[in-house]
Amino acid sequence: MALIGPNGCGKSTLLRLVAGLLRPEAGVVELDGVPVSGPDPRVGFVFQEPRLLPWRDAAGNVAYPLELAGWSRPRREDQVRDLLSLVGLREFAGARPHELSGGMRQRVSIARALALGPSVLLLDEPFSALDSLTRERFNSELVNLWDRTATTILLVTHSISEAIFLADRVVVLSPRPGRVVAEVPVELDRIERESNIDMLALGRTAARIRRHLAGATDDPSPAELSAELSRRERARQIPIEELGVPAWFDPFGPEDRS
Amino acid sequence: MTDARSVAEARAQGRATRAGHHTRVGRWRRTVDVTLAAVVFVALWKLLVVVGGYPVFILPAPEIVAGRFVSAWTDGTLEPHAAQTLLEVALGFTVGASLALVAGYALARSRLMERVLSPYLVAAQATPILALAPLLALWFGSGLLSKVVICALIVFFPVAVATMVGLRSVDRRLVEMARSFRATRWQLLWTLELPAALPGIMGGMRVGVTLAVVGAIIGEWAGGERGLGVLINLARGSLFDIPLLFATLLTIALLGIALYLLVVLVERRIVGVRG
Numbered sequence: 114m115a116l117i118g119p120n121g122c123g124k125s126t127l128l129r130l131v132a133g134l135l136r137p138e139a140g141v142v143e144l145d146g147v148p149v150s151g152p153d154p155r156v157g158f159v160f161q162e163p164r165l166l167p168w169r170d171a172a173g174n175v176a177y178p179l180e181l182a183g184w185s186r187p188r189r190e191d192q193v194r195d196l197l198s199l200v201g202l203r204e205f206a207g208a209r210p211h212e213l214s215g216g217m218r219q220r221v222s223i224a225r226a227l228a229l230g231p232s233v234l235l236l237d238e239p240f241s242a243l244d245s246l247t248r249e250r251f252n253s254e255l256v257n258l259w260d261r262t263a264t265t266i267l268l269v270t271h272s273i274s275e276a277i278f279l280a281d282r283v284v285v286l287s288p289r290p291g292r293v294v295a296e297v298p299v300e301l302d303r304i305e306r307e308s309n310i311d312m313l314a315l316g317r318t319a320a321r322i323r324r325h326l327a328g329a330t331d332d333p334s335p336a337e338l339s340a341e342l343s344r345r346e347r348a349r350q351i352p353i354e355e356l357g358v359p360a361w362f363d364p365f366g367p368e369d370r371s
Numbered sequence: 372m373t374d375a376r377s378v379a380e381a382r383a384q385g386r387a388t389r390a391g392h393h394t395r396v397g398r399w400r401r402t403v404d405v406t407l408a409a410v411v412f413v414a415l416w417k418l419l420v421v422v423g424g425y426p427v428f429i430l431p432a433p434e435i436v437a438g439r440f441v442s443a444w445t446d447g448t449l450e451p452h453a454a455q456t457l458l459e460v461a462l463g464f465t466v467g468a469s470l471a472l473v474a475g476y477a478l479a480r481s482r483l484m485e486r487v488l489s490p491y492l493v494a495a496q497a498t499p500i501l502a503l504a505p506l507l508a509l510w511f512g513s514g515l516l517s518k519v520v521i522c523a524l525i526v527f528f529p530v531a532v533a534t535m536v537g538l539r540s541v542d543r544r545l546v547e548m549a550r551s552f553r554a555t556r557w558q559l560l561w562t563l564e565l566p567a568a569l570p571g572i573m574g575g576m577r578v579g580v581t582l583a584v585v586g587a588i589i590g591e592w593a594g595g596e597r598g599l600g601v602l603i604n605l606a607r608g609s610l611f612d613i614p615l616l617f618a619t620l621l622t623i624a625l626l627g628i629a630l631y632l633l634v635v636l637v638e639r640r641i642v643g644v645r646g
Binding site: 132134151152154156158160162164166168177178180181182229 | 544545547548549550551552553554555558562563566567642
């Protein structure tokens with residue numbers, strides 16, 4: 114299933130709600146009828162950036178969630194080996210993140226997300242930082258992965274073609290306030306999609322998604338714009354902490370923001 | 372697999388450049404640079420003595436100092452003092468740095484702690500240790516304890532601040548990643564925050580260890596029976612052995628360099644290569 118929509122419509126927020134990283138203000142997120150409360154082991158999260166620990170090699174990064182979950186070393190090693198072969202990085206187990214290409218790093222992060230055998234894999238624009246050639250290959254690899262691991266995949270994307278290629282259902286979101294505008298089923302089987310045989314059906318699906326996206330642009334209204342600007346103005350005054358420099362005993366600094 | 376190939380190349384290149392630092396030519400070159408600089412320094416020193424015509428009790432010539440350095444070590448004049456100072460520094464640094472790690476963590480975690488404690492920390496750091504030393508000697512006696520306290524005090528601030536800054540600047544995105552795998556508070560600290568903050572913390576330790584030597588000498592000046600600071604006083608005063616004074620200064624400098632290098636070595640060991 115793919116989520117598609119312009120920036121700021123809450124796609125990433127939705128994913129974080131599903132993952133239990135954020136708590137909903139109202140309503141409940143349920144997986145198989147069981148509500149999600151707090152970060153959930155049934156969910157694997159692939160972030161927009163690989164977010165690898167730079168001081169660990171590829172194997173160490175994949176093993177990270179297993180260590181946190183208290184797996185024994187031999188079990189960990191077996192699992193890591195399987196996962197790295199799954200994403201085609203077995204020979205790179207000992208490579209540090211800075212020695213890997215962007216695409217390989219993202220593969221490590223996918224293997225890491227799969228480490229604890231989640232039933233749902235959440236992908237937050239996982240390939241947006243990759244070049245379009247690598248991206249295409251990743252998309253077909255992802256389909257393979259989906260075939261082999263029997264994991265439900267929820268993908269956030271900006272690309273209509275990517276959504277059609279990967280998903281069985283495409284959910285279209287509108288910006289501010291984020292609403293589900295439509296759910297478009299992709300009625301093409303895998304082989305048709307890969308070979309682009311049925312261009313007509315493909316085009317029709319794309320057109321449907323596009324129609325729902327119409328008007329849902331990225332541009333904020335004037336009111337939103339001024340709100341955003343004043344927010345940024347405020348943000349500019351405080352952010353020392355975010356930059357990593359602490360407001361060490363600064364009596365002239367701003368009051369608590371915590 | 373263009374991907375794999377380019378990475379293999381990149382790794383090979385990385386290995387080549389990294390190895391470059393350690394090839395025999397590179398190491399030899401660095402040794403030559405360091406030696407050359409030392410030779411120039413000693414030559415300028417000698418020149419100054421000759422041209423200025425200074426007497427031995429103002430500025431002894433380098434060969435006199437070198438001779439006294441060797442004789443003071445061989446006849447057992449320097450050794451007990453150096454051992455005492457080293458002990459003070461080691462104990463003081465260990466105590467100060469350990470407490471600073473805990474305090475740095477508390478300061479990084481709690482705004483309240485930071486607000487309440489930081490004025491005292493800054494004030495303690497701003498008050499010259501030279502002025503505090505007599506008081507601390509009065510409280511803790513002229514033995515080992517007062518020196519350890521002074522060393523610990525002087526080491527505390529740079530390490531605490533480095534720890535706080537390091538922990539605060541951990542990438543929030545990595546923290547979110549760890550949280551998505553249900554890391555507990557404690558796991559977060561040990562597996563993510565501490566390793567991420569380590570380069571910064573080690574920077575604070577580098578500063579701290581050199582300051583610890585200063586602290587020990589000052590502590591010995593304020594009262595004590597043994598130590599390099601005591602020996603300086605003796606050499607200047609009752610012994611009136613200025614070459615010995617210089618030999619002691621040389622020992623202190625070498626001690627500082629050795630300890631600094633030790634910290635750097637430990638840092639390389641535990642921080643390793645990061646990209």
